Amino acid sequence: MEFSIYRFNPETDTLPKMQRFTLPDDQVEPGMMLLDALLLLKEQDDSLGFRRSCQHGVCGSDGMNINGMNGLACITPLADLEAPVTLRPFPGMPVIRDLIVDMGNFWEQYRRAEPWLVNDSPEPEVERKQSPEDRDQLDGLYECILCGCCSAACPSYWWNPDKFLGPAALLQAARFIQDSRDEATDHRLAELDDAWKLYRCHTIMNCTQVCPKGLNPSRAIGDIRRTMLKKSL
Amino acid sequence: MRLLSGQGAWLLQRITAVYAGLFVIVVLAYFLIAPPADHAAWVAVIAHPAVALGSALFVVLLLLHAWIGLRDIVLDYVKPMALRLTVLTLGAGALILLGLWALYLLIRTGLA
Numbered sequence: 426m427e428f429s430i431y432r433f434n435p436e437t438d439t440l441p442k443m444q445r446f447t448l449p450d451d452q453v454e455p456g457m458m459l460l461d462a463l464l465l466l467k468e469q470d471d472s473l474g475f476r477r478s479c480q481h482g483v484c485g486s487d488g489m490n491i492n493g494m495n496g497l498a499c500i501t502p503l504a505d506l507e508a509p510v511t512l513r514p515f516p517g518m519p520v521i522r523d524l525i526v527d528m529g530n531f532w533e534q535y536r537r538a539e540p541w542l543v544n545d546s547p548e549p550e551v552e553r554k555q556s557p558e559d560r561d562q563l564d565g566l567y568e569c570i571l572c573g574c575c576s577a578a579c580p581s582y583w584w585n586p587d588k589f590l591g592p593a594a595l596l597q598a599a600r601f602i603q604d605s606r607d608e609a610t611d612h613r614l615a616e617l618d619d620a621w622k623l624y625r626c627h628t629i630m631n632c633t634q635v636c637p638k639g640l641n642p643s644r645a646i647g648d649i650r651r652t653m654l655k656k657s658l
Numbered sequence: 659m660r661l662l663s664g665q666g667a668w669l670l671q672r673i674t675a676v677y678a679g680l681f682v683i684v685v686l687a688y689f690l691i692a693p694p695a696d697h698a699a700w701v702a703v704i705a706h707p708a709v710a711l712g713s714a715l716f717v718v719l720l721l722l723h724a725w726i727g728l729r730d731i732v733l734d735y736v737k738p739m740a741l742r743l744t745v746l747t748l749g750a751g752a753l754i755l756l757g758l759w760a761l762y763l764l765i766r767t768g769l770a
Binding site: 581584585617618619620621623624625627650653654657 | 668669733734
């Protein structure tokens with residue numbers, strides 16, 4: 426099976442290039458994931474750089490652009506990919522080396538969403554309880570693994586990565602705005618009410634298309650807008 | 659809620675789109691079903707206070723809609739601050755001139 430992989434080493438290269446790799450057919454096994462293939466290719470050329478950790482779609486380390494679409498290598502079946510499999514780093518993010526990108530800005534935007542529970546009421550003796558209905562509001566929001574596939578697929582994030590929070594951070598903002606235990610809803614909504622942080626989203630929906638966990642950041646952003654509208658009317 | 663930023667702009671763009679869309683449908687339907695016979699009939703229609711007022715509102719809302727869309731495009735694509743400011747100023751100037759011209763035509767027709 427043929428691969429075409431983006432290579433760039435800042436210490437030796439001035440420009441990136443695409444390198445051809447071949448995985449012998451006898452090494453291709455049924456049920457194999459793209460990450461398994463990458464690990465075998467790394468045995469051919471150990472200078473090939475990519476991030477990976479849990480290998481089960483939970484840590485979100487091995488996000489990359491696979492045949493033009495962002496996804497996680499560890500849960501992308503090799504059999505579903507058309508050869509030559511073209512692998513590039515996340516678009517719009519600075520490349521550190523090969524498929525490894527600098528996600529500093531992504532984390533900075535995540536921080537700006539204030540992804541923590543704010544509740545200054547006296548602590549109860551047991552946990553802060555929610556009704557099952559209130560808890561249901563968090564489904565589809567809490568499962569995000571912060572792999573960055575969505576934000577790196579978002580044209581609005583490419584254009585204004587320093588000002589627009591991006592779909593991943595906005596999904597987290599929605600997660601705390603919808604949380605019945607959180608007491609900072611007004612503050613969160615006021616923070617998002619400017620031309621940049623939330624409203625650069627033009628509902629392009631690349632985020633929803635690429636999310637490897639099947640989440641819907643586009644709908645979460647719509648829910649934030651609706652909540653904001655209800656609060657201001 | 660800020661009027662021309664964030665949620666205010668987003669909401670205004672949708673409200674203006676609804677009015678402009680309905681207005682265009684009504685105007686198209688009018689032209690298809692009972693088009694004015696000549697220039698004098700056309701002027702008489704425009705001079706009717708309800709039509710003149712509806713048209714003036716259409717012009718103002720359309721220009722607001724255009725301003726929000728233009729500003730969105732500029733914020734997305736035009737990065738250098740000086741260029742951004744120039745494009746926004748020229749755009750706002752052009753939209754205001756268009757608005758004044760359209761309103762002048764409506765008023766002149768109404769007074770004729």
